[in-house]
Amino acid sequence: MPAVDITPERLAAEVAPLLGSALVGFDVDGVLAPIVEKAHDAALSPGVLDELERLAMRARVVIVSGRSVGDLDRFDFPPTLEVVGSHGLERRGMPPLALDDDEQYTFEQLELLATRAVDAAGDGAWLEYKPASVVIHVREADRTLAERAIAAVENLASMIDGAHVKHGHMVCELLARTGSKGETITELREPGQPVVFLGDDVTDESVFEAMVDGDLGIRVGDGDTAAGYRLAGPDAVVEFLHRL
Numbered sequence: 001m002p003a004v005d006i007t008p009e010r011l012a013a014e015v016a017p018l019l020g021s022a023l024v025g026f027d028v029d030g031v032l033a034p035i036v037e038k039a040h041d042a043a044l045s046p047g048v049l050d051e052l053e054r055l056a057m058r059a060r061v062v063i064v065s066g067r068s069v070g071d072l073d074r075f076d077f078p079p080t081l082e083v084v085g086s087h088g089l090e091r092r093g094m095p096p097l098a099l100d101d102d103e104q105y106t107f108e109q110l111e112l113l114a115t116r117a118v119d120a121a122g123d124g125a126w127l128e129y130k131p132a133s134v135v136i137h138v139r140e141a142d143r144t145l146a147e148r149a150i151a152a153v154e155n156l157a158s159m160i161d162g163a164h165v166k167h168g169h170m171v172c173e174l175l176a177r178t179g180s181k182g183e184t185i186t187e188l189r190e191p192g193q194p195v196v197f198l199g200d201d202v203t204d205e206s207v208f209e210a211m212v213d214g215d216l217g218i219r220v221g222d223g224d225t226a227a228g229y230r231l232a233g234p235d236a237v238v239e240f241l242h243r244l
Contacts, residue, residue, distance in 0.1 A: 003228060005230050006229045007236075008237075008239035009243050011229060014216060024195075025064050025195065025197040027064060027181075027199040027200060027201065029067070029169075030201060031234060031237055032045060032237065051241035051244075061080070066085075066086065066087050068086050068090060068131060069086070077092075086131060087178070087184070087203060097132055103176040104176070106161065107132070110133070110175075114136050117149040117152065118136055120152065121136070122142055125137065125146060132179075134174050135174075136153065139170035146170075153174070164178035166178075167202055181204060182206030182208075194216070195207075195216070196216045197218065199227075204219075218230070218231055220233060220234065220236070
């Protein structure tokens with residue numbers, strides 16, 4: 001069934017009875033922060049941090065992002081929130097992620113492919129480094145050149161042992177070790193604990209697909225989704241938090 005459009009007020013009414021027991025999770029870009037042309041220019045929506053701190057007094061709140069934990073530091077999430085980065089591979093307060101020799105070799109091969117893909121995509125494309133992956137950003141590149149470059153790099157990456165590919169909003173991530181937001185939420189939740197999760201990207205669908213009775217999945221913005229509900233955008237997320 002398609003996701004049901006829901007207002008912030010109505011969603012707050014659905015979530016409020018779960019606060020005493022729920023795990024409440026959020027993606028960052030496109031949910032807590034509007035999508036921008038350059039990822040390093042992203043900023044949380046006004047008022048979001050205050051609302052998250054208030055929510056953390058009533059529920060367990062987890063930030064689950066594809067960004068690295070080091071990159072997530074830019075948002076100054078308070079210590080009352082759990083912060084998970086790199087699609088579940090990193091957690092704030094835990095030892096840094098370290099690749100083994102085989103993974104490091106895979107990483108170096110993927111770095112070479114990604115560098116060539118950025119060159120092929122032309123002006124506006126750029127490469128981001130994470131502890132276990134490289135990310136090709138093409139939001140500002142020529143769309144035709146970018147699509148060709150991404151298709152080529154995905155094909156070549158499929159020939160590398162241990163390599164994984166994740167797609168997002170105008171990005172292609174090449175990983176030497178893969179993680180899943182859905183697996184992460186499943187690991188974090190306590191037995192019988194309901195999950196509420198808000199996400200906007202392809203990588204968030206693994207959370208929605210792993211949900212069970214009693215959970216609430218909310219897709220933020222457009223796109224096909226396995227979530228039960230849909231909020232209009234980041235502004236609606238702020239309003240939802242305020243009403244909650």
